[in-house]
Structures are given as C-alpha cells and as structure tokens.
Amino acid sequence: MNVLKQLMGMILIILMVSCQDSKQSKVFTEADIAIIPKPVELTLEQGSFQFNDKTQFVISEASQKEVVTVVSDKFQTAAGWTLGVVEQAPNTNFVQFITDENLEDEAYHMNVNSDRVQISASGNAGFLYGLETLRQLLPIHIESSKLVSDIVWEIPNLTINDHPRYRYRGLMLDVSRHFFEIDYLKKTIDRLAFLKMNVLHLHLVDDQGWRIEIKKYPKLTEVGAWRVDQEDKHWDGREETTAGQKGTYGGFYTQEELKDLVAYAATRSVEVIPEIEMPAHVTSAIAAYPELSCHERPVGVPSGGVWPITDIYCAGKENTFEFLENVLLEVMDIFPSKYIHVGGDEATKTNWEKCPDCQKRMKTEGLENVEELQSYFIKRMERFINSKGKRLIGWDEILEGGIAPEATVMSWRGTKGGVEAAEQGHDVIMTPGSHAYFDHYQGPQNEEPLAWGGYTPLSKVYTFDPVVETMNETEANHVLGGQANLWSEQIKTTDHSEYMIFPRLAALSETLWSTKESRDWDDFSHRIETLFKRFDMMGINYAKSSYxxxxxxxxxxxxxxxxxxxxxxxxxxxxxxxxxxxxxxxxxxxxxxxxxxxxxxxxxxxxxxxxxxxxxxxxxxxEFHKAVGKPVTFKVKYDDRYQGEGEFGLVNTLRATKNYQDGHWQAWLGKDMEAVIDLGESMAIHEVGVGTLENQGPSIYFPTSVTVSVSDDGKNFKEVGTIERAFAKNPSSDLKTFNIEFEEQSARYVKVVATVLKSVPKGGHAWLFVDEIIIN
The missing domain is CATH 2.60.40 (Immunoglobulin-like)
Incomplete structure (x- = not known):
C-alpha cells in the first residue's frame, strides 16, 4: 500500500510539472492588442506563439544580430534567458527574418503562428520595426529591469502588413540651452525606435552654448560651451554677461562621442541630423571668435534669453564663410546624415544694415535689402553643402528674400511656410508650434512644471497632419513628414525632458506612421493606457497630464x-x-x-x-467672501491689455492661473495698484487677501508690499495691516495670496495698496498682476 501511495504521488508531481511546462495559452481578442503606432493592416487569428528558453532567432546577415538585441536583451533581463541566434531555421520555436526585396524600405510583414514567427522586410529598418511591434505584443513585463516570474511570454497568432505613411518622423532635442549627456541621447534613440520614429535632430549650436568639438577652432568649446551659471533665475530674467566672465555651466560632445552616438543610432535605424545655426543664434561662437561678427567686439556667452538677436555672423566678410565651411567639413565627417540643418531663423539684421562689409557685399552681388543678403548667405552655404553630397534644411525664415534651390524647409511658424515652399517645389518637414512644440504645456499650468508657454495637450498632438488640406497632390508629395521640437530653455533635467516628450511623442508617431483613415482618438485612448504601463516598466518619467x-x-x-x-x-x-x-x-x-x-x-x-x-x-x-460683487474704484486703472472680467474682475470669486493670459488677471505696468472696495454697509472684517502672480521672465513680479486700510466714510482711512516682501530671484512661475490679518473691526470701505517692484534686475518696468481681493 505504501509503495502504491508513493507511485501515485510521483505521478501527481509529474502531472503538475507537466502542466506548469505547458502553461495554458491565452485567448486573445482585438482589445488585447495595443500597438502604437497602429499597424496599417492586422488580422488576428486563433492561437498563440509562446517564447521559452529554447526559442531561437534566425538571421541571414551578420548585421541583423544587432537588430535582434532589441528583443533578446529584454528576455535576458526579464526572463533570464539567453536566446540563440542562428542562420538555419529549426523545425519549430523560432523568430525568422526573411529578406523580401519587393517590400519598401521600413515596411515589414509579420506572420505569427503557433510554432514560428516570420518577419519579412527589405532591410534592417523593416526587421527592427517588426521586432518593435513584436515587443508591444508581448506582456508589458518584457520591459522589466529585473527578473520576473510566472509570466507566459506569448503573442497572438496574427498577420500584419505595415509601412510608414511618411518617411521623415523626427524629434529635435535642444542641447544648447541646457546640456544633456550622451547616455540620455542613446536612451532617447531607443525610445524613438520603439515608436518607429527615425530621426534625432540635435540642436547643437545656439546663443547660450556651442556643444560640438571642432578641432580647427578649439575656442568654440573652450569658451563657447560654457556660460555664467544663473540657473537660479528665470530664463528671461538673467543678467547680461560680458566677455571675460568665467563660465561654469555647460559642456560639449567630443567628436568621438558623437561618432559613437551616430553608430549606435544606426543600429536603431535612426538618422542623427546636426544643426549648426547660421547666421543668427550664434553668440556662443562670436564670444569665442569676435571677428566673425560685424562689430568684432568681445561678448560673453549669454546665460539666458536674448532678444532681439543682433550678434550674428557678418555676411560681408569672406572669413565668415571660410570659418563655416571648415566647421561643416568636420561636422560632415562625424554625421553621415543626408541632411545638414543650418537654422536660419530669427536673425535681426540691424548690424548688417550699417556694416561696411555687408553693404559692400550687397552692392557687389546686386542685393536690394538685408533679407536678400540672408538669402545670399543661405544659398552660398547650400552650394557648399551640396558640393559635399549633402542637402540643406532650414527653418521657414530661409524663404525670405528667396529660397536656396535645393533646400528643404522645416516649417515652424505654423504651416504657411511649408505650404509656400511646397508650392515652389521644395521638400517640406512640418513642425508647427501649434501641434509639434513639446516645450508647450500639456495640462493646466497650475499643475505642470514650468514650460515655455502655449497649450499642446496629447489630444491636440493626435490631430496633427503634415499635409494641409489646401495642398494639391504634387504639393503634398513634397511633404516628407513631421517632427516634434523640444526647446530646452526651461528644461534643465533629463526627467523634465522625458516628461515633456512622453506620451506626446506616441501620439505624434501614430500621426506620422499610420494611415489617416485609421486615426481614432477613442481607440488611441484605449491603447495609450497599455503604453503607460510599458512606460512605467521602462522607467520613463512620462506626463500623466491627460488624466x-x-x-x-x-x-x-x-x-x-x-x-x-x-x-x-x-x-x-x-x-x-x-x-x-x-x-x-x-x-x-x-x-x-x-x-x-x-x-x-x-x-x-x-x-x-x-x-x-x-x-x-x-x-x-x-470662496464667497464679503467683497463679492461689490463696487471697486481704482486710483490708476489696470492696463488695457489685462482687464480680467472688467468692473467686478477682482471681486467675482474667479481665481486665475499661472497662465497670465488666461483672461482672469488685471495688471498694472510700473504702477502701484490702489483699489477701494465699497462693501455697501459697515460690517465686521478681520482679514484681507490679495491674489498675485510672479513670472519673472515676462517681468511679472510679486508686490514688494501690500497695505490694507479701512474707513467708514470713504475719505478718512486707517491703516490696519501691511506686509513687506523684498525681491527674490525666482526661476519658476508661482501664485501667492498675500493675507493680512488684523483685529476685527467694522468698516464699509477697504483700501488695498499693492506696491509694484520699482527696480527690475534686467531693466525696464515690472508688471503687477492681481486676480482677486478677498475680504472676510
């Protein structure tokens, strides 16, 4: 009997182990599939394919080994499996790459059945995107940074035919205003590939920092890469720096670091496009080499905002073009990209108008104005760039004065510039501020970290379309695609950068990859929830603003x-x-x-x-306080530009936000606010609050003092309380209610005086913003 019991126990254990080794497959429905961007065609079938530690990847070229790591490294970390990579397919349990020259570049075909996964593509980009889709079909725990257990690593049987709608799908990172290390750029490249984006545009040069090593001109990084640290002040509230001041904030990339980055990006089918600004946004270069400017005066690298931008390259001197050609030769040696971006935006040409060299150039070349001189500048640089087998991209300002013949226009001031360029037969990349500027807020400003301004929520990004309805077919064919731009004036950390990029980049990826007909916000809303869980696993600091x-x-x-x-x-x-x-x-x-x-x-x-x-x-x-709806008279009326709700704007219970243009603020420029509220009858009061805003960038400052006085007749006032507040540097945007408490007393009239800051650090007049006077 004991022998029989032991035998039965062994059979039971064997059955249990057998059940564990063949875990029950999940029955998949379409609701389980949450791929972003959405594939062009997907047919769900019965059954599933299960990965295990014996699954193998079958490749046909050595370069495909690097592509395989997109998924195999994930299994190594999350499941503890080292999956084999072979060149001959076994009978079953494998993922196979099949080269199909008939498929377009970046397109892929995927067929999943219970014993194999086959991905067909014409090259590594298609195989990569097929694996990125496979990755999003796997349980979210594939993104785990540590070993997980009790996961059935399976994907549904299905067929996918997929290809991008646009060939250019990019993200611009501004590494000049705030510097980010190479490791973060590599992480960003991984995440671009995850969402089937294929361009990282690096804004390497601007007034506030030169970020690329140029060996022929070492001062560009010795001087131009560093600025005086004023990070404790608002970007547009920083003091002007002068030549010779020691810069301690900044950094730059060596040529070897950038070559390594480009090589890494190539394994993820991401093209890295450098932007070397000209003729403006170059104070960092002029600080290093003053002879490049019209005036040749030594200048400092700005620590913050510069406007207007007048320190620009001299268009009249030959040494300017010699310098830029030498710089670009080194840049092109680092970046094998098809394009070189030259900026071309926001050049204030007042120095050109009085510069003898520029005037001589205009006369020699038969140019009528400085706009045509900028056109000459860009056309000349384009000829050089074209002679090296590259193509030029510039912001839409390069249209002014006549566009360079082969130039591609990046349209940022809306889509108008892009439409105009397409009409003229030029290629266009759409990146309008309305939909593609990720330095804008994505939720209510009161709840968000400091951003540049504007409001571009996730749902608005999802409505983006690079082709404008007024375009005809020929013009539409000139639209290469679109790009998100993250300008970094307010972005000091990688966490903040991630927060601004994600999840909005997911919405943009779908608008650039998927068919327009498949666009559906409700469907996307469902799929983005799963992506949020993946982001959690991936350690991405994404914004939850859409909730x-x-x-x-x-x-x-x-x-x-x-x-x-x-x-x-x-x-x-x-x-x-x-x-x-x-x-x-x-x-x-x-x-x-x-x-x-x-x-x-x-x-x-x-x-x-x-x-x-x-x-x-x-x-x-x-808050329904005693002043709601009561008459208010001012010694000096508020500015016409900020009238709030008018007559009862400060006594209507409606509080304003950090958005100083939300229509709820009343404001005074360089003047104190003196308001008298008539309560209509004498009543007991003990506290007065004044709601204010500070945003030192646009010169909005908290009052330096608030004083409250009371009266029975409206003529003879008695001061009952005051608050003094000295100026303090503030890099953020803040709301504050100044509360003045006093011994309870009866009064009909309440006078409130808020004193405006009289001496603004950067010069000019200060704004005083008030949204409500609260009396209790």
Missing amino acids: LVMEDIQIDMDTKEVSVELKNEYTDADIRYTLNDEELNTNATKYTEPIKITETTEIHASVFKDNQPIGKPFNTTI
Whole structure:
C-alpha cells in the first residue's frame, strides 16, 4: 500500500510539472492588442506563439544580430534567458527574418503562428520595426529591469502588413540651452525606435552654448560651451554677461562621442541630423571668435534669453564663410546624415544694415535689402553643402528674400511656410508650434512644471497632419513628414525632458506612421493606457497630464451663482467629484452637468478608471467672501491689455492661473495698484487677501508690499495691516495670496495698496498682476 501511495504521488508531481511546462495559452481578442503606432493592416487569428528558453532567432546577415538585441536583451533581463541566434531555421520555436526585396524600405510583414514567427522586410529598418511591434505584443513585463516570474511570454497568432505613411518622423532635442549627456541621447534613440520614429535632430549650436568639438577652432568649446551659471533665475530674467566672465555651466560632445552616438543610432535605424545655426543664434561662437561678427567686439556667452538677436555672423566678410565651411567639413565627417540643418531663423539684421562689409557685399552681388543678403548667405552655404553630397534644411525664415534651390524647409511658424515652399517645389518637414512644440504645456499650468508657454495637450498632438488640406497632390508629395521640437530653455533635467516628450511623442508617431483613415482618438485612448504601463516598466518619467480634470468657472453677478464645468481630454471620461470634506473615493458623485455653487465650497474631482481615481486629483475652492460683487474704484486703472472680467474682475470669486493670459488677471505696468472696495454697509472684517502672480521672465513680479486700510466714510482711512516682501530671484512661475490679518473691526470701505517692484534686475518696468481681493 505504501509503495502504491508513493507511485501515485510521483505521478501527481509529474502531472503538475507537466502542466506548469505547458502553461495554458491565452485567448486573445482585438482589445488585447495595443500597438502604437497602429499597424496599417492586422488580422488576428486563433492561437498563440509562446517564447521559452529554447526559442531561437534566425538571421541571414551578420548585421541583423544587432537588430535582434532589441528583443533578446529584454528576455535576458526579464526572463533570464539567453536566446540563440542562428542562420538555419529549426523545425519549430523560432523568430525568422526573411529578406523580401519587393517590400519598401521600413515596411515589414509579420506572420505569427503557433510554432514560428516570420518577419519579412527589405532591410534592417523593416526587421527592427517588426521586432518593435513584436515587443508591444508581448506582456508589458518584457520591459522589466529585473527578473520576473510566472509570466507566459506569448503573442497572438496574427498577420500584419505595415509601412510608414511618411518617411521623415523626427524629434529635435535642444542641447544648447541646457546640456544633456550622451547616455540620455542613446536612451532617447531607443525610445524613438520603439515608436518607429527615425530621426534625432540635435540642436547643437545656439546663443547660450556651442556643444560640438571642432578641432580647427578649439575656442568654440573652450569658451563657447560654457556660460555664467544663473540657473537660479528665470530664463528671461538673467543678467547680461560680458566677455571675460568665467563660465561654469555647460559642456560639449567630443567628436568621438558623437561618432559613437551616430553608430549606435544606426543600429536603431535612426538618422542623427546636426544643426549648426547660421547666421543668427550664434553668440556662443562670436564670444569665442569676435571677428566673425560685424562689430568684432568681445561678448560673453549669454546665460539666458536674448532678444532681439543682433550678434550674428557678418555676411560681408569672406572669413565668415571660410570659418563655416571648415566647421561643416568636420561636422560632415562625424554625421553621415543626408541632411545638414543650418537654422536660419530669427536673425535681426540691424548690424548688417550699417556694416561696411555687408553693404559692400550687397552692392557687389546686386542685393536690394538685408533679407536678400540672408538669402545670399543661405544659398552660398547650400552650394557648399551640396558640393559635399549633402542637402540643406532650414527653418521657414530661409524663404525670405528667396529660397536656396535645393533646400528643404522645416516649417515652424505654423504651416504657411511649408505650404509656400511646397508650392515652389521644395521638400517640406512640418513642425508647427501649434501641434509639434513639446516645450508647450500639456495640462493646466497650475499643475505642470514650468514650460515655455502655449497649450499642446496629447489630444491636440493626435490631430496633427503634415499635409494641409489646401495642398494639391504634387504639393503634398513634397511633404516628407513631421517632427516634434523640444526647446530646452526651461528644461534643465533629463526627467523634465522625458516628461515633456512622453506620451506626446506616441501620439505624434501614430500621426506620422499610420494611415489617416485609421486615426481614432477613442481607440488611441484605449491603447495609450497599455503604453503607460510599458512606460512605467521602462522607467520613463512620462506626463500623466491627460488624466487631469480641468474646470471652466463662470459667475452670474446678478444671482451670485457660480457654475463649475468639469472636463477632461478623454471622450466620456468618468469624472467624479465630492464637495468640502467628503472623501474622493468610489462613492463620489458622477459628474454629468455643471455644479452650481452659492456659498464657499471646496470641490475635489478625478477621472476614475476601474472604479478607482487615477492621476492627480483636481482641487479648487470657490470662496464667497464679503467683497463679492461689490463696487471697486481704482486710483490708476489696470492696463488695457489685462482687464480680467472688467468692473467686478477682482471681486467675482474667479481665481486665475499661472497662465497670465488666461483672461482672469488685471495688471498694472510700473504702477502701484490702489483699489477701494465699497462693501455697501459697515460690517465686521478681520482679514484681507490679495491674489498675485510672479513670472519673472515676462517681468511679472510679486508686490514688494501690500497695505490694507479701512474707513467708514470713504475719505478718512486707517491703516490696519501691511506686509513687506523684498525681491527674490525666482526661476519658476508661482501664485501667492498675500493675507493680512488684523483685529476685527467694522468698516464699509477697504483700501488695498499693492506696491509694484520699482527696480527690475534686467531693466525696464515690472508688471503687477492681481486676480482677486478677498475680504472676510
């Protein structure tokens, strides 16, 4: 009997082990497939393919080994498997690359059945994109940075035919305004490939830093790569630097580092395009070599914003062109890219207008104005670039005065420049500020880190289309694609950079890869949730701004009733809210219509998913204080440019945001605010608050003092409290309510004086912004 029990136990153990080795396959549905960008054609079939430690990759060329690592390295980390790479296909359990010369470059065909995965492509780019799709079909734990267990590594049986809509799908990183190390650039390249993007455009030169080693001109990095550290100040609130001041902030890439980066990018089918600015945005070069300017005066490398940009290369001197040609020869030796970007934007040509060398050049070349001189400049550089087998890209300003014959236009000031260039037969890359500038805010400014300005949420990026409806077929064929730009004036860290890029780059990738007909925001909204989980696993600091609840608040001044509308980017988002001390949980009230408020009320809200709040909760307080709807008179009226809601703008319960152009602010330029509120009758009061904004970039400063006085007759006032606040450097944008408490007393009239900053560090007048005067 004991022998029989032992035998039965052994059989049971064998059965259990057998069951574990052949884990039950998942039954996949279309809802399980969340590939971004969306494939052109996908047919789901029954069954699945399971990876195990015996799965092999079958390649036909040695260069494909590097492509395989996109997935094989993931299995090494997450599953602990070292998967084989062979040249002869086994009978089963393999992923095979099949070369098909009939497929277009970057296109791929994938067939998955239960015993094999076959990816067909004409070259490594197609094989790479096939593997990136396979990666997104695998469980999200494939992105884990540590070993995970109890995962069935399977993908559904399916057939995919896929290819890009546009051939140029790029991201520009500004490494001049703030410097980022090579390791971060490599991470960015990996993530571009993950989303089937194929261009990294490096903005290597600008006023605030020269970031590329040029051996013939060592001062470019000895001097031009470093600036005085003023990172504690707002970008546009920094003091002017002079020649000779020691720069300690900055950095540059050696030629060897950049060659290694280019080689790495090639393994991910990413082309790295260098941008060497000209004729403007070059103060860092002029600081190193003053003779390149018209005036030849020594200058310092700016620590922050420069406007207008007048220190530009002299277009009249031959040594300017000799310098630039020598620089570009070294640049072209590093970057094998088809294109060289020369900038060409925002050149203020006042020095050209009075420079004898520039005037002589204009006369010699028969040029009528400085715009034509810039055209001459760009055309001349294009001839040189073309002679080396390259093509020139410039921002849309290169259209001014006549465009260089073979130049490609990158249209950033909307799409107008791109349309104009296409009409003239030039290739175009669309990168309009409205949809593709990732230095813009992607959520409510109060909830977001400091950005340049503007509002470009995820849903808006998803509406981007490089081809403008007015284009005919010929013009549309000149549109190569699109690009996102991340200017880094406000971007100091890699975490902040990631936050601004992701998830918006995913939306852009789909607009540039997938068919226009397949574009569907609701469908994308579902798939992006899975991508968020992958981003979590990948350690990407992506923005969750699309989950934020936003409000639109209105007040009826006759009834004193406030109406609060809640909204979110996602269609039919499940928004729930609570009032005052109620906990924001599953039992919160579902938002269906504007909330009506007639007394001081706290509102808490969130988007809910699976019955749980997600993202950062929304909180606001509508405060009905004693001054609401009461008459306000000013000693000096607010500026016409910032009138808020007019007569009752400071006593209507509506609080403004960090966006100083949101329409809720009243502002004074270089003048104090002195306001008298008539409460209508004498009443007991003990506190006055003044809501203000500081954003030192556009010269908006907190008041240096706030004083409150009270009166019964509106003529004789008694001071009851004051707050003094000295100026302090502030690199961010902040809201602050100055609260003055005093012993309770009766009064009908309340006078509030907020004193504007009189001495602005960078010169000029200060703005004083006020959104509400609160009396209790």
